[in-house]
Amino acid sequence: MxxxxxxxxxxxxxxxxxxxxxxxxxxxxxxxxxxxDFKVELAGxxxxxxxxxxxxxTTPECPRSLEFIRLVEGLKLTDPVSERVHKTLGRRxxxxxxxxxxxxxxxxxxxxxxxxxxxxxxxxxEPEPPAEADEAGDEPEKVSSTVASPERTASRGFSQKPxxxxxxxxxxxxxxxxxxxxxxxxxxxxxAKKRGLDGxxxxxxxxxxxxxxxxxxxxxxxxxxxxxxEVVTDQGDMLxxxxxxxxxxxxxxxxxxxxxxxxxxxxxxxxxxRGFLTFAADDIGLTVESASRREMFKWVDGxxxxxxxxxxxxxxxxxxxxxxxxxxxxxxxxxxxxSEVGRCATLFPAPFHxxxxxxxxxxxxxxxxxxxxxx
Amino acid sequence: xxxxxxxxxxxRCTSVEVVGDNELRSVCRLRDSVTDAEIAVNVRxxxxxxIGISGYFHHDRLQPPADLDAHxxxxxxxxxxxxxxxxxxxxxxxxxxxxxxxxxxxxxxHGVILNLTRKVLLQAPDDxxxxxxxFSGLVKKSxxxxxxxxxxxxxSPLVREFEAEKQERESSS
Ligand SMILES: [Zn+2]
Numbered sequence: 384m385x386x387x388x389x390x391x392x393x394x395x396x397x398x399x400x401x402x403x404x405x406x407x408x409x410x411x412x413x414x415x416x417x418x419x420d421f422k423v424e425l426a427g428x429x430x431x432x433x434x435x436x437x438x439x440x441t442t443p444e445c446p447r448s449l450e451f452i453r454l455v456e457g458l459k460l461t462d463p464v465s466e467r468v469h470k471t472l473g474r475r476x477x478x479x480x481x482x483x484x485x486x487x488x489x490x491x492x493x494x495x496x497x498x499x500x501x502x503x504x505x506x507x508x509e510p511e512p513p514a515e516a517d518e519a520g521d522e523p524e525k526v527s528s529t530v531a532s533p534e535r536t537a538s539r540g541f542s543q544k545p546x547x548x549x550x551x552x553x554x555x556x557x558x559x560x561x562x563x564x565x566x567x568x569x570x571x572x573x574x575a576k577k578r579g580l581d582g583x584x585x586x587x588x589x590x591x592x593x594x595x596x597x598x599x600x601x602x603x604x605x606x607x608x609x610x611x612x613e614v615v616t617d618q619g620d621m622l623x624x625x626x627x628x629x630x631x632x633x634x635x636x637x638x639x640x641x642x643x644x645x646x647x648x649x650x651x652x653x654x655x656x657r658g659f660l661t662f663a664a665d666d667i668g669l670t671v672e673s674a675s676r677r678e679m680f681k682w683v684d685g686x687x688x689x690x691x692x693x694x695x696x697x698x699x700x701x702x703x704x705x706x707x708x709x710x711x712x713x714x715x716x717x718x719x720x721x722s723e724v725g726r727c728a729t730l731f732p733a734p735f736h737x738x739x740x741x742x743x744x745x746x747x748x749x750x751x752x753x754x755x756x757x758x
Numbered sequence: 759x760x761x762x763x764x765x766x767x768x769x770r771c772t773s774v775e776v777v778g779d780n781e782l783r784s785v786c787r788l789r790d791s792v793t794d795a796e797i798a799v800n801v802r803x804x805x806x807x808x809i810g811i812s813g814y815f816h817h818d819r820l821q822p823p824a825d826l827d828a829h830x831x832x833x834x835x836x837x838x839x840x841x842x843x844x845x846x847x848x849x850x851x852x853x854x855x856x857x858x859x860x861x862x863x864x865x866x867x868h869g870v871i872l873n874l875t876r877k878v879l880l881q882a883p884d885d886x887x888x889x890x891x892x893f894s895g896l897v898k899k900s901x902x903x904x905x906x907x908x909x910x911x912x913x914s915p916l917v918r919e920f921e922a923e924k925q926e927r928e929s930s931s
Contacts, residue, residue, distance in 0.1 A: 394767070395764035395767045441893070445909050475911070476907065493793075494791075619840075620841060661903070666874070
């Protein structure tokens with residue numbers, strides 16, 4: 384039994400004086416080696432004097448991350464900080480510094496609790512383990528994508544669409560319903576119309592639009608707006624249509640399938656091969672054959688093979704798996720902001736006007752993914 | 759208390775090893791002034807599915823679920839990869855008693871990813887030009903790296919080619 388990878392993190396918290404803690408952390412693993420130091424004033428658990436040091440790194444530009452190491456100065460460790468640290472330190476500096484910093488925050492909080500230090504005016508939030516370290520590259524925002532395009536309306540940009548057919552973007556997020564989206568539903572609709580789509584489906588994460596709300600939007604914009612839902616399951620994200628039950632937390636796909644089927648709904652596996660930062664499916668020997676054996680494909684009615692936010696290879700694998708399993712293939716932008724609306728969509732042969740029509744069209748299997756992306 | 763004697767010490771070690779033909783075992787151990795815990799996750803290749811998990815968790819204040827192994831087994835079948843964090847947290851619960859546990863499961867999964875990342879990085883040439891070409895090629899292959907850290911930030915030398923190609927694609931269309 385030989386170990387291939389090891390990551391050690393060592394942290395200690397000392398007292399500098401009556402008002403100040405000093406925290407020292409080391410992250411040393413089979414790739415990186417780095418250190419962080421900072422101080423914490425005990426009165427409000429504010430963090431200051433942040434310093435970082437690289438001992439081993441990978442790209443020739445990694446040392447640039449130290450220019451941004453002080454972005455976490457001033458953070459109050461009494462508040463939840465994890466998201467902010469990932470957005471600032473993790474994104475602008477380096478996610479390994481963010482990872483170590485959050486472990487150090489955890490250590491500070493445990494120290495404060497252990498010593499029952501009096502924190503005037505500040506209730507310490509629960510020790511917050513450094514969640515959301517994003518080694519999987521799993522963050523929808525700002526994914527710059529090169530979209531594969533089996534049906535590319537090439538070189539004509541967004542406003543062009545093929546003659547005939549009915550184009551619907553089946554996968555779209557709006558703010559504030561999806562916390563990760565940045566533009567409102569009204570803005571998304573205006574752009575969808577401008578780009579020549581015939582309709583859009585609102586698939587906010589575990590969020591249910593009411594029929595009334597959607598009807599109002601339809602009338603106001605004179606545009607086809609349908610309800611869907613993007614549900615987090617144990618097998619990944621699923622686009623669900625024709626099913627309007629509220630879903631909380633993470634559900635088993637098998638259970639979801641049972642419920643959706645009972646209501647005559649339709650489930651599409653969203654971006655089934657959305658992958659990693661530094662390696663791709665083929666690097667780990669994932670083939671069409673092995674990928675097709677995934678449990679999820681037993682339970683879905685269709686596969687999203689053209690997603691606007693994943694890489695060309697990831698879309699290609701989805702396309703090949705859907706073909707191998709004879710599952711219908713759809714496209715959707717997965718837009719989180721207006722610039723992404725309609726980048727990918729699904730082309731149906733004939734129009735429909737409501738959710739019943741959409742589900743019937745999806746069941747027919749007669750449609751194809753479409754890239755309207757200008758790039 | 760003297761200044762140079764720590765109030766609190768923390769040691770987390772995560773290791774990934776090969777077990778059997780198509781299986782990795784990732785173990786996260788945490789030892790700090792108030793915690794003694796270990797979580798082991800077995801993952802099948804190449805689909806990176808969690809096929810086994812077990813562990814223990816002792817903490818001065820926090821109480822883990824009574825039947826910890828049964829609780830942990832909720833994540834069996836989940837795949838290591840995109841979206842895993844919200845799935846794992848959702849299945850194991852975000853109760854205060856579970857947070858560190860959830861983190862340790864995630865840390866095991868990150869270990870698996872870092873192990874695979876290391877294999878990619880082992881192909882990087884040693885010389886300056888070769889290394890530069892390798893890492894600027896990486897962002898072209900994995901576009902997700904773009905603007906995700908200082909090294910691959912917009913305007914960094916490493917993304918110059920990537921940005922030029924992107925612009926060319928956009929203007930030619
Ligand atoms: Zn989505």
